[in-house]
Amino acid sequence: MRSAAVGHQCPNCVDEGAKSVRKPKRNLGAMPVVTYALVAANVVMFVLQMVVPGLERALFLWPAGVVAYDEYYRLLTSAFLHDGPTHILFNMWALWVIGPPLERWLGRTRFVALYLLSALGGSVVVFLLTPINVPTLGASGAIFGLFAATLVLSRKLNLDMRWIAGLIVVNLVITFVVPSISWQGHLGGLLTGAALGALYGYAPRAHRVLIEVAASLVLVALCVALVWWRATSLLTGVG
Numbered sequence: 001m002r003s004a005a006v007g008h009q010c011p012n013c014v015d016e017g018a019k020s021v022r023k024p025k026r027n028l029g030a031m032p033v034v035t036y037a038l039v040a041a042n043v044v045m046f047v048l049q050m051v052v053p054g055l056e057r058a059l060f061l062w063p064a065g066v067v068a069y070d071e072y073y074r075l076l077t078s079a080f081l082h083d084g085p086t087h088i089l090f091n092m093w094a095l096w097v098i099g100p101p102l103e104r105w106l107g108r109t110r111f112v113a114l115y116l117l118s119a120l121g122g123s124v125v126v127f128l129l130t131p132i133n134v135p136t137l138g139a140s141g142a143i144f145g146l147f148a149a150t151l152v153l154s155r156k157l158n159l160d161m162r163w164i165a166g167l168i169v170v171n172l173v174i175t176f177v178v179p180s181i182s183w184q185g186h187l188g189g190l191l192t193g194a195a196l197g198a199l200y201g202y203a204p205r206a207h208r209v210l211i212e213v214a215a216s217l218v219l220v221a222l223c224v225a226l227v228w229w230r231a232t233s234l235l236t237g238v239g
Contacts, residue, residue, distance in 0.1 A: 034108045035099030038115060039092050042139055045080040046088050056081055060137040063127055067231045075127065075227070079119035081137040091139045094167075098146050105157050106200055113216055114196050118145020118189045124223045125188025128230050141185040144171070145193025152197030195219070 049056045061078035065071040082088035103111040122141015130136060147168050150157070154164060168190075175183045196216070203211045 030104055032100035032103040034111050034115075035095060035103050038099070039095055042080055042082070042088060042092060042095075046082050049081060056137070057135075060135045061123055061126055062135050063130060063132045063234075066127065066227070067132065067234045072227070075120060075123040076116070078123060078137045079139050079142055082139070083137060087138060091143050094143045095139070095146070098143075098150055098164075098167075101157060102146055102150055102153070105153065110200050110212070114145060114149055114193065114200070115142050117196060117216065117219060118142045118149075118193045120220070120223055121145065121192025122182075122185035122187075122189035124226050125191075126182055126184045127227060129184045130182070132234060136182045136185060138182070138185065140182070141189030141192075144168075144186045144189035145196070147171070148190045148193035149197030149200070152194055153201045156201050192219070 059074060059077040060081055061074045062071070066074055082091065099111075102114075106114065119139065119142035122144065123136075126136045126141075147164065151164050151168065171186070175181050175186045196219070199212060199215050203215075
């Protein structure tokens with residue numbers, strides 16, 4: 001028999017009881033390999049931009065190319081390109097700071113989905129609101145999605161919201177004050193990240209995975225529908 005707070009228990013009873021205890025799925029001490037991989041991917045793409053002629057032009061978000069040549073891949077490839085050293089340094093610093101705690105809490109699969117869907121959401125808003133011949137590139141939509149998700153999840157993550165909110169405010173000020181920055185991409189990423197953060201953090205426990213997958217697919221379908229609507233409108237106007 002083993003001593004316990006409520007008396008004595010037999011070893012077999014203790015072992016059986018331990019099996020019924022739900023173990024946490026999130027490994028808060030895990031290495032944030034997805035964050036590191038995303039930083040590496042962005043850096044590699046930036047180097048390739050510098051050494052491969054025409055690569056940037058082939059992959060940045062060019063609405064005219066999407067509409068006229070069905071180059072829909074630009075909606076995601078543009079999120080791995082940057083306009084210069086300052087641009088990539090700022091974005092990768094933000095990813096390096098905010099990515100690890102968020103990845104550890106969400107898990108790698110949800111974190112990847114959050115990053116890519118925020119990037120897509122930013123690109124879709126750019127595609128909807130940017131003039132057709134204006135090119136756009138950068139990971140800022142994805143980064144703003146991480147900002148928003150962290151802010152939404154801050155209570156569950158037990159984080160101080162002030163520095164996160166301050167970081168978002170500073171970035172929003174820069175977005176609207178500094179010329180040539182795509183506020184559309186930042187806004188799209190922010191809205192997408194906030195929606196996904198609320199979904200991943202507060203979905204009902206019952207059938208949580210099914211709900212998260214279904215809602216993520218609905219979000220993708222919404223993005224596809226908006227892109228189709230915008231492309232159709234532009235082609236009708238040309239016709």
